[in-house]
Amino acid sequence: MLLPNLFLIGTQKGGSTSLFTYLEQHPEINSYGNLKEANVFNANSEKGARERLAALPVTGQDCQYRLDGSVNYSRYPRISSCAENIHAICRGAEVRFIYILRNPIDRLLSNYFWNVNHFGETRSIEQAVEMEAQYIDTGRYDFQIQQYLQYFDRSQFYFLRFDDFARDPRSEVKKIFAWLKLEPLIDLEVRKQRGKTEREQIRKPRMALLNWIIWKFHPLRALINRVFPQKFIRQAAKWLTKAQPGESLREEYKQELLDQHFRDSICRTEKITGLDLSDWLHSGEKKHKKTNANSSGTDATLPEYSS
DSSP states (O other): OOOEEEEEEEOOTTTTHHHHHHHHHHHHHHHTTTTTOOTTTSSSHHHHHHHHHHOOOOTTTOEEEEEEGGGGGTTTTTTTOHHHHHHHTTTTTTOOOEEOOHHHHHHHHHHHHHHHHHHHHOOOHHHHHHOOTTTHHHHHHHHHHHHHHHHSSSSGGEEEEEEHHHHHHHHHHHHHHHTTTTTTTTTOOOOOEEEEEEESSSEEEHHHHHHHHHHHHHHHHHHHHHSSSSHHHHHHHTTEEOOOOOOOOHHHHHHHHHIIIIIIHHHHHHHHOOOOOOHHTTTTOOOOOOOOOTTOOOOOOOOOOOO
């Protein structure tokens, strides 16, 4: 069985789809026949992950890297067994991980509005954050990374910032190819970045009961994503929802999110990744200074995590 040896693990609403599209353009990278969100290793057990892996098409026999791009792999604790399953199944391969990080408040907002627009979320932003811990946990990158550092070495990870990637995707992808010891791709096809999820206009569900069923049962949503093409799902979402003005977020609440949930996590994430994330702490006050945090010899002391 051919095992994946390159994982794009996140972050959700952080540009992973665009990055995945660019990575798979390289002739030495193959991804289950161009399938993103394969969600193989978020099975509840090693056995389940092996069964999912066996059901996927066998491709990329001659490629140096077999890519699995699934952002659900960094949504601990809702999905808790990914790192363990990857280690158990792929331990013989020289596994590498790519993790694109976005300002956690921007990521949270984009995640929320995406959920609203796709007929899943009906609560206000503040209600949703209070009741759904994953909105916060997905953006606590140190917390997510630590799940992997229990099994893998820091040198197996490449971290990059969403802002840098959105600003100059060709340059950032070139750096990743160099880290993977691959030849640069001169004719990389770059598409226009979609940017932030639309907030001025959102979509509310037309049928509350159907919305509740789909939103309540995660296995059902996962099945829908597996069975139907994403284009059909997006079109169905438009049929089943109606447009209305979006919700704005109080600046005081943004500051509250930063102080109560993300400030300490950002500082720990800086130490682990070696990235300069200071602008996330001082939005608009300090210009981002680029750093090279992904040399193979980079090591970092893992700070203790406290919830």
